[in-house]
Amino acid sequence: MKNLKNLNGFKALSKKEQVQINGGGRTYCKGSNMCCTRFNGGHEFCDYGYCFGNRCVWA
Secondary structure (H helix, E strand, O other), X not given: OOEEEEOOEEEEOOHHHHHHHHOOOOXXXXXXXXXXXXXXXXXXXXXXXXXXXXXXXXX
C-alpha cells in the first residue's frame, strides 16, 4: 500500500482510495515536477511527474 503524507502525518491508503488515485481524477501541478490530485474529502496525493502547462503526467 502507498502512504499518503498530509498535515496529520502518514496514512495507509485502502484499495478503494488507491483506485481513486490510479483511476485518473483531475490532476494538477505543484511546481515543475509534482503531480497532485485530491480525493475522498479533500485529501491530497502528490508524487513525481512531468508538468507541461496545466497538463500533468505521472512518472
